Amino acid sequence: MSDLRELYQEVILDHNKRPRNFGPLPEANHHAEGVNPLCGDHLTVYVDVERGVITRVAFEGAGCAISRASASLMTDAVKGKRIEEAEQLFEQFRRMVVSGADDPVESSLGKLNVLCGVREFPARVKCASLAWHTLHAALAEKEETVTTEQ
Ligand code: ZN
Numbered sequence: 001m002s003d004l005r006e007l008y009q010e011v012i013l014d015h016n017k018r019p020r021n022f023g024p025l026p027e028a029n030h031h032a033e034g035v036n037p038l039c040g041d042h043l044t045v046y047v048d049v050e051r052g053v054i055t056r057v058a059f060e061g062a063g064c065a066i067s068r069a070s071a072s073l074m075t076d077a078v079k080g081k082r083i084e085e086a087e088q089l090f091e092q093f094r095r096m097v098v099s100g101a102d103d104p105v106e107s108s109l110g111k112l113n114v115l116c117g118v119r120e121f122p123a124r125v126k127c128a129s130l131a132w133h134t135l136h137a138a139l140a141e142k143e144e145t146v147t148t149e150q
Pocket of ligand 1: 041067126
């Protein structure tokens with residue numbers, strides 16, 4: 001188990017250090033901004049949707065290692081997916097980070113599983129979920145900045 005933890009930790013650190021799909025995508029047809037005031041994480045997510053499929057996705061912003069790694073993993077996970085699939089993934093991800101250890105949905109989350117450890121740290125759950133909330137807002141074309149504090 002500790003080996004697995006170490007591996008998860010390494011993947012998180014790697015995605016934090018070299019985030020995938022990082023940078024603005026000004027021509028994207030959807031974007032939204034998200035903030036997690038508790039930690040100071042601030043992200044903008046850009047999504048290009050064509051015929052219901054996420055063809056390109058990117059993010060920029062500043063935040064803690066967990067929020068950056070999660071945004072990086074999120075962009076990798078939803079690229080090429082249909083909007084419904086991405087929303088479903090968000091739902092599964094949310095369940096994983098808030099629920100107990102032996103949730104069967106984890107098997108379908110692939111790499112996103114590396115963030116399952118945050119469930120032990122409620123404040124970190126918000127860091128890990130921010131990118132997903134922001135993606136959701138971008139897809140829903142919400143104008144206002146989303147926040148993890150309602
Ligand atoms: Zn954070």
